[in-house]
Amino acid sequence: MKPTLLDKINYPADLRHLSDLDLKKLAIELRNETIRAVSETGGHLGSSLGVVELTVAIHSVFNTPHDKLIWDVGHQCYPHKIITGRREKMSSLRQEGGLSGFTKRSESDYDPFGAAHSSTSISAGLGFTVARDMGMATGDAVAVIGDGSISAGMAYEALNNAGAEGRRFFVILNDNEMSIAPPVGAMSKYLSSLYANQQFYTLKELAENFAKALPGPLREGAKRARGLITGLAGGTGNTFFEDLGFSYVGPIDGHDLDQLLPVLRTVKTRSEGPVLIHCVTKKGAGYAPAETSADKYHGVSKFDVASGKQHKGKSNAPSYTSIFGQTLVKEASLDEKIVAVTAAMPSGTGLNIFQDSFPGRTFDVGIAEQHAVTFCAGMAAGGLKPFCAIYSTFLQRGYDQIVHDVALQKLPVRFAIDRAGLVGADGATHAGSFDVAYLSNLPGFVVMAASDELELMHMIRTSAEYNEGPISFRYPRGEGIGVELPERGLVLELGKGRICKEGNRVAILSFGAHLKEALDASEELEQLGISVTVADARFAKPLDVDLIKVLSENHELLITLEEGSIGGFGSHVVDWLLKNNMMNNNLKVRSLFLPDKFIDQASPNVMYKEAGLDVTGITSTILGVLGIADIRSNKIKIIK
Numbered sequence: 001m002k003p004t005l006l007d008k009i010n011y012p013a014d015l016r017h018l019s020d021l022d023l024k025k026l027a028i029e030l031r032n033e034t035i036r037a038v039s040e041t042g043g044h045l046g047s048s049l050g051v052v053e054l055t056v057a058i059h060s061v062f063n064t065p066h067d068k069l070i071w072d073v074g075h076q077c078y079p080h081k082i083i084t085g086r087r088e089k090m091s092s093l094r095q096e097g098g099l100s101g102f103t104k105r106s107e108s109d110y111d112p113f114g115a116a117h118s119s120t121s122i123s124a125g126l127g128f129t130v131a132r133d134m135g136m137a138t139g140d141a142v143a144v145i146g147d148g149s150i151s152a153g154m155a156y157e158a159l160n161n162a163g164a165e166g167r168r169f170f171v172i173l174n175d176n177e178m179s180i181a182p183p184v185g186a187m188s189k190y191l192s193s194l195y196a197n198q199q200f201y202t203l204k205e206l207a208e209n210f211a212k213a214l215p216g217p218l219r220e221g222a223k224r225a226r227g228l229i230t231g232l233a234g235g236t237g238n239t240f241f242e243d244l245g246f247s248y249v250g251p252i253d254g255h256d257l258d259q260l261l262p263v264l265r266t267v268k269t270r271s272e273g274p275v276l277i278h279c280v281t282k283k284g285a286g287y288a289p290a291e292t293s294a295d296k297y298h299g300v301s302k303f304d305v306a307s308g309k310q311h312k313g314k315s316n317a318p319s320y321t322s323i324f325g326q327t328l329v330k331e332a333s334l335d336e337k338i339v340a341v342t343a344a345m346p347s348g349t350g351l352n353i354f355q356d357s358f359p360g361r362t363f364d365v366g367i368a369e370q371h372a373v374t375f376c377a378g379m380a381a382g383g384l385k386p387f388c389a390i391y392s393t394f395l396q397r398g399y400d401q402i403v404h405d406v407a408l409q410k411l412p413v414r415f416a417i418d419r420a421g422l423v424g425a426d427g428a429t430h431a432g433s434f435d436v437a438y439l440s441n442l443p444g445f446v447v448m449a450a451s452d453e454l455e456l457m458h459m460i461r462t463s464a465e466y467n468e469g470p471i472s473f474r475y476p477r478g479e480g481i482g483v484e485l486p487e488r489g490l491v492l493e494l495g496k497g498r499i500c501k502e503g504n505r506v507a508i509l510s511f512g513a514h515l516k517e518a519l520d521a522s523e524e525l526e527q528l529g530i531s532v533t534v535a536d537a538r539f540a541k542p543l544d545v546d547l548i549k550v551l552s553e554n555h556e557l558l559i560t561l562e563e564g565s566i567g568g569f570g571s572h573v574v575d576w577l578l579k580n581n582m583m584n585n586n587l588k589v590r591s592l593f594l595p596d597k598f599i600d601q602a603s604p605n606v607m608y609k610e611a612g613l614d615v616t617g618i619t620s621t622i623l624g625v626l627g628i629a630d631i632r633s634n635k636i637k638i639i640k
Contacts, residue, residue, distance in 0.1 A: 004029050009083050012059035012110070024257050027056045031286045034078050037090035039305045042425070043101055046284040046296035048078035050176050050254075051144070054279060055079040057260040058142060058172075061268055067139035068112040068128045072121035072149045074102030075298075076174070077111075084110035094425035096602035102429060116429030117394065118149040118367045122158035122171055129162075129169045140170060140268070147175040148344060151366045162274050163245020169274045170267065171246070174254065176283040241276045250278025255285055295347070317482035320475040321418055323453045324460065325350030328387060328416075329357045330488060331464045337385040338464060341365060343372045349389040349418050369394050373401035373413070380411040385464060389416040392432025392474065399438060406470045407442040413470050414463040415439075420449065420474035421513065421563030422594070422608060427601030432474065433594050436511070436568035439472055440541040446471040446494065447541040449512035449562075449569075453480035455538070457489030465491055476513045476563070478604070495542035503531035506622055507551040510561040511537040511569040514613060518561055521618040530626070540569040548573055549582070557588045557625055561618065563608075565594050588625050592618065 005022060006029040008014060018026065031052045038045045058069055059080075071077045081099060082090060086108065092098025103111040113124040125143035132138045149155060150173060162169055241248045249267060252259040260279070267275050283298070284290030289308025290297035303310040318326075332338040332354065339361045346352040346364055355362040365372045369390055376386035390398070395417060406413045420432040440447045446466065450456035450473060459473035500515065501522060510518040515536050522532035533555060535547060540562075552558050560570035570591030577583050592613060599607050608614045612621070623629070 006030060006033055006082075006087075011085050012064050012083060015056065015060040015083070018060070020257065020261055023056055023060055023261070027053050027257065028286075030056065030079050030082060033082055033087070033090075035287050035305055037082070037093065038078065038300065039303050040091055041093040041095065042299075042301040042303075043078065043094055044075040044298060045078075045287075045300050046290050046293075046298045047073075047076040047146075047176075049285050049287055049290060049297075050281045050283045051076045051174060052079050052286070053255050053257050053260060054144070054172070054174065054281065055083070057257060057264055058144070059083060061261065061264040062142055063139055065109040065112065066137075068125070068141045069110070070113045070121045070125050070128075070141065070143045071103050071115060072143065072145040073118045074115040076144075076146075077103050080110070081108075084108055094427075094601055096600075096606055098601075100427055100601060101425060102427075114429075116426070117397065119145070119152035119155040121145045121149075122155055122162060125169060125171070126158060126162045126165065126167075129167045130165070133167060140168065142170045142172065144172045144174055147173065148367050152368055153370060159241070159244050159246070166245060166273050168272055170271070171274070171276045173250075173276060173278045174281055175251070175278060176281045246274045246276040247271065248276050248278065250276075251280045252278065254279030254281035317480045318453065319479050320450070320453065320456060320477070321348070321350040322353065323350075323456055323480065323485075324389070324416055324418070324475065325353030327457050327460045327489065328354050331461060332358055332361065335385065335464060337383065338387065339363065339379060339384050340387045340389060341372050341376050341379075342389050343367060343369045343394065345389075345391065345394075348391070349416070351389050369398040370401050373398035374405045376413045377401070377405040377409065377411045380406075380413050381409070385412070385414065385467075387414045387416050387463070389418065391419040391430070392417045392421075392435045393419065393430045395435060396438075402439070402470075403442060407445055410444055410469040412467045414466075415470065415472035416460075416463075417472055417474040419477045421476050422599060422604050422611070423477045424604045424607065425601050428598035431594075431599065432476075432563075433565045435472070435474060436540055436562060436564040437566070437571075440568060440572060442470075444469045445541055446539070448473040448492075448539055449537075450475045451510065451513055451515035451536045451538075452483050454483045454485055454489070455536070456480075457485065458492050459489070459538075461489040462492045462494075466494075474512065481516055492538065495539045495544055497535055497537040497539065497544040497547045499533065499535045499547075501532065501534040503533040503555075505531045505555060506557045506559065506626075507533040507535065507555040508559045508561055508618070508622075509535050509537050509548070509551060509573065511540055512563050514561050514563055514608075517608075517613070517615050517618060520615045521622070524615065524619050525622060528628070530622070530628075537569065540572060543572055543576060545576060545580075548576060549580075552577060552582045552587050552589075556586070557590070557622065559618070559622060560589075560591045560593075561613070562591075562593050563613065566591075566596065568593060590621060590625055592621060 005026045034048050086099060089099050094101040100107060102116040104114045105111055121143035125141040128138055128141040239248045249263060252263055284296035301310045301312050340351050340354050341363045342349050342351045343365055344367045346355055351362060372388060376388040379386045417435050423430050439445050448459045450459055456475050463471045508518040518534050522534050525532050560573050562569045570593055594611050599610055
C-alpha cells in the first residue's frame, strides 16, 4: 500500500515542512483515520471531526509542545492524539491500560493540561501565559473552547481576567452551535447571529443590519437588549469580547484551511495582547452519518464505518437513567409543582423523557452547574418542587451553592445524582466518587442511594413528597438488575433501611447499588459455613441507628459497603458506633469504600475489582478479618 501523508507524520514538527496544499490533503486523511479509529473503540467522534482542520492548522503554525495547546473538555482531542505520537495506540482508546478519552498530562508532553470537565481552558491558558512572562520555559498558550463551554461562568471569569491582564494569549472559540444538547441562552443566540447569513460579516455590519431589519417599535428595545448581550450599545462599536480587552478576529470558517492558516499566522506574528479567534465549525463534519444524526455522534459505541450503524448490545433491563425519567413523569403528572433542571445534559440524565411530557416544566440552563443549583434553590423558595438532575462528577462544580444556597437555607431541592460510583471508559474524571461524603456532611441533608431500580422509584417518590429540606438520591450508570417494577413507588420512612437476608455471624450493611455484590458474597460465605446477614441501608443520612445497633449487637463482624470515598456512609456508621460505645471486644468493624486514588478507565467490573469492591474483594476482606485463609483458586481451608 502506498504511504500516505499521515504515515509520514510522527509529531507536529513534521507538519511544519508541508505546503498548504499538503496540509489540506493531510486533513482529509486525518479525518478518515479518526473515523476508523473510533469505529473500533467507540468514543467522542462528532466533536473530534469538527476540529480536524483546526488541529492541523494550530499544530502547523504554533510550536507545540513548547507552545501550549489546551483543549477545553477534551472531547475533541482524538485528531490531536493521532498527530502527537499516539496514532499506533488509538486502538486502546478508552480501554483498560490504554489512551484516555481526554487530554492527560501523564500521557504526553503535547497534553499540557488535563481536561474532561468544561470551561477550564482559558483559566489554565492564562496560567501558562503568566508562567511564560515570569521566565518559565514555555511559549504561547492557545486555548480552544467550544460554544457550549464558553457559556459557563468560569469561562467568563477567565476572559475578564485575561482581558484585564492584557498579556499575549490566544483563545479560539470553536463555535459549532452545539454542546451535548443544543446550547441555550443569550450567548448562543449572540454567536448564532454572527453567521446568520452565508457571507461572513464584520460584527459592526451585523449589528447595523439587524437593527435596520426590525419594525420601528421594536428597534429601540432590541438595541438595548443587544447592548446588554454584546456590548454594542453606546456607540462603542465593540464586540463583547473586545470590551473585555480581547482583539476579536472572525467569524472564520473552521473547516477552511485557506482561512485558518493565514489568520493564525497573522495573529501569531502580530499580536501583543489577548486575541479571540472565532471559528465556525460543524460537529461531525465530513462523515455523513454523524452530520445527519441528532446528537452528531457526540458519544458512540463501536460502529460500521460504511453505514454508521453502531454495535450496541441489547439491554436486559431498563437503565437507571430511563427509570428516573419515566418515574419523574409519573410523579409530575400527579403534582404540578414538580419541575426539572439539567445542566446541558437532558438525554444523559433522562430529563429528555420528562421534557417530552412537560416542556414548560423542564429547564436546561446550559453548562452552568452552579447556576442550576441556585436556580433550583430559588424555585424551591418560591414554592415549586425542583429536581436538579446532574451527574455526580459535575455536581462537584456546584458545591458552594449546595452549601450556601440550599442547605443553609433548608430549601427542599431534590438532587437526582446520576453516574454514581465508577463509570468505566470515561475514567477517573467522570467517576462519581465523592458525593456521599460531601453531602452527608451537610446539616439537614437527606442522603439516599438506590440499590436497584425499584428502590430508585421509591426514592423519587419520597423526594417528591419531602418538603423539610434538601434531599438527594444517587444511582449508577447503566442498566438495572431486572427487578419487577410497580406502577408507582412508595414513600420510604425517613432514615430506615431494610434487612434483605438474615444470618448470625457476619453482617454486611450495603449503601447503594452494590447490594447485589453483597448478596453474592454472602452466598459464597454461606458455602463455607459462615452465616451472613445482608442489609440495605438506603440512607446515609439520617442513619438507621436502630438497624446499626441490631447488626452490631448480634454479629461478630460488621461490614459497611459503598461505592464512594472515605468520609461517606461507612465513616458515619463508625462514628456513631464509637460515640455510642458499641465498639467492644466482641465486635469487629470494617468499611469497604473506594481506595484513596484515582482509578483509570476500564470496564466498571475491572475498576471495582481494582478497588476491592467486587465479590472477591468483599469475601476476601471478610475472610481476612475472621482469620480464615482465602485460597479459592484451589480450595478454602478454614482455620479454627
